[in-house]
Amino acid sequence: xxxxxxxxxxxxxxxxxxxxxxxxxxxxxxxxxxxxxxxxxxxxxxxxxxxxxxxxxxxxxxxxxxxxxxxxxxxxxxxxxxxxxxxxxxxxxxxxxxxxxxxxxxxxxxxxxxxxxxxxxxxxxxxxxxxxxxxxxxxxxxxxxxxxxxxxxxxxxxxxxxxxxxxxxxxxxxxxxxxxxxxxxxxxxxxxxxxxxxxxxxxxxxxxxxxxxxxxxxxxxxxxxxxxxxxxxxxxxxxxxxxxxxxxxxxxxxxxxxxxxxxxxxxxxxxxxxxxxxxxxxxxxxxxxxxxxxxxxxxxxxxxxxxxxxxxxxxxxxxxxxxxxxxx
Numbered sequence: 001x002x003x004x005x006x007x008x009x010x011x012x013x014x015x016x017x018x019x020x021x022x023x024x025x026x027x028x029x030x031x032x033x034x035x036x037x038x039x040x041x042x043x044x045x046x047x048x049x050x051x052x053x054x055x056x057x058x059x060x061x062x063x064x065x066x067x068x069x070x071x072x073x074x075x076x077x078x079x080x081x082x083x084x085x086x087x088x089x090x091x092x093x094x095x096x097x098x099x100x101x102x103x104x105x106x107x108x109x110x111x112x113x114x115x116x117x118x119x120x121x122x123x124x125x126x127x128x129x130x131x132x133x134x135x136x137x138x139x140x141x142x143x144x145x146x147x148x149x150x151x152x153x154x155x156x157x158x159x160x161x162x163x164x165x166x167x168x169x170x171x172x173x174x175x176x177x178x179x180x181x182x183x184x185x186x187x188x189x190x191x192x193x194x195x196x197x198x199x200x201x202x203x204x205x206x207x208x209x210x211x212x213x214x215x216x217x218x219x220x221x222x223x224x225x226x227x228x229x230x231x232x233x234x235x236x237x238x239x240x241x242x243x244x245x246x247x248x249x250x251x252x253x254x255x256x257x258x259x260x261x262x263x264x265x266x267x268x269x270x271x272x273x274x275x276x277x278x279x280x281x282x283x284x285x286x287x288x289x290x291x292x293x294x295x296x297x298x299x300x301x302x303x304x305x306x307x308x309x310x311x312x313x314x315x316x317x318x319x320x321x322x323x324x325x326x327x328x
Contacts, residue, residue, distance in 0.1 A: 020120070036086035038107065038117055041055070046125075047162060052282055058283055059120050059301065075309055077302075104136070117278070121283065125166055138276050140174060142182075142231060144233055146237045149238070150206060178204060180231065182207070185207075249294070250293060
């Protein structure tokens with residue numbers, strides 16, 4: 001059985017429960033699934049505004065407007081991939097370490113079957129739990145990280161686990177191949193130069209928003225592809241990568257960010273990378289007038305799914321070519 005969205009010519013978009021892009025809500029796993037959408041409604045790692053626990057709900061609510069044909073990538077996505085909305089990880093509010101265990105427990109079986117998890121945050125602390133699950137299956141992975149903040153502090157308020165520390169902890173735990181990892185979009189006032197220098201000393205390639213704007217999308221994509229190379233990778237997208245005019249609903253907004261059109265073009269250009277997991281984090285609907293942020297988030301996630309579809313299409317083409325060579 002292939003899983004795809006409901007036909008909105010047969011069932012109006014405003015009908016039925018809110019699942020991502022109107023995908024079927026399925027709580028079991030089977031071999032016909034290429035990806036699952038999983039919400040992680042946790043915000044106890046946030047340091048300023050909270051409410052990101054309602055992010056998955058807001059993203060799903062807007063995503064009913066998504067359609068199966070991706071015009072920019074010229075592909076009918078669900079001709080090539082099958083996926084479901086897997087519901088939410090059963091988080092434990094206020095208990096970050098126990099929630100990490102729940103994330104690993106929920107995503108472990110998904111990854112063991114070779115299914116790609118696409119997670120909806122939640123604050124950025126959740127990514128550490130995801131990376132723990134991913135590394136159990138794939139070993140250390142490359143990190144492609146779009147964000148206004150490097151999230152590599154050693155501690156925040158004296159605490160080792162929050163949304164400002166996940167990638168330092170991930171390195172300490174051996175979850176990342178830092179030689180293949182890259183951070184793009186850093187900006188805003190800092191406490192000291194060490195805030196970004198620490199990330200570089202840890203081994204990340206780090207590029208600010210201003211550097212990105214000077215280089216442009218094409219040069220940035222070239223750098224990402226060269227850095228990541230071959231092997232498994234994880235893509236994490238903090239919605240504050242975008243300028244607040246495109247994403248006002250977030251916990252720690254930073255001015256002078258990236259436009260949604262450039263962000264989508266960046267994600268679309270990540271074809272050929274072996275992504276084994278994705279997330280989008282820090283959507284905070286109480287500050288999101290007119291669903292602007294939810295709209296941006298849903299469309300970025302749609303591009304994640306499209307990357308998987310393009311990968312499947314390319315693999316199918318190669319298989320057909322091999323068959324033709326064999327027959328010839």
